Amino acid sequence: MAPPKKDNIPLTLRVSQELLKKIDALRRTEEDIPTRPEMIRRILEQHFEH
Numbered sequence: 001m002a003p004p005k006k007d008n009i010p011l012t013l014r015v016s017q018e019l020l021k022k023i024d025a026l027r028r029t030e031e032d033i034p035t036r037p038e039m040i041r042r043i044l045e046q047h048f049e050h
Contacts, residue, residue, distance in 0.1 A: 013040075 015023070020036075027039045034042065 027033055
């Protein structure tokens with residue numbers, strides 16, 4: 001895994017166990033099975049593309 005980009009800002013986020021289960025289920029549908037932070041980035045980027 002590449003080191004984080006220098007212009008990225010760390011973010012701490014608390015979510016319910018139910019939401020975490022949904023994120024993990026979605027991760028498993030991806031071919032590369034991304035990390036949780038990567039999956040959340042993908043979800044956010046997809047949201048803002050619309």
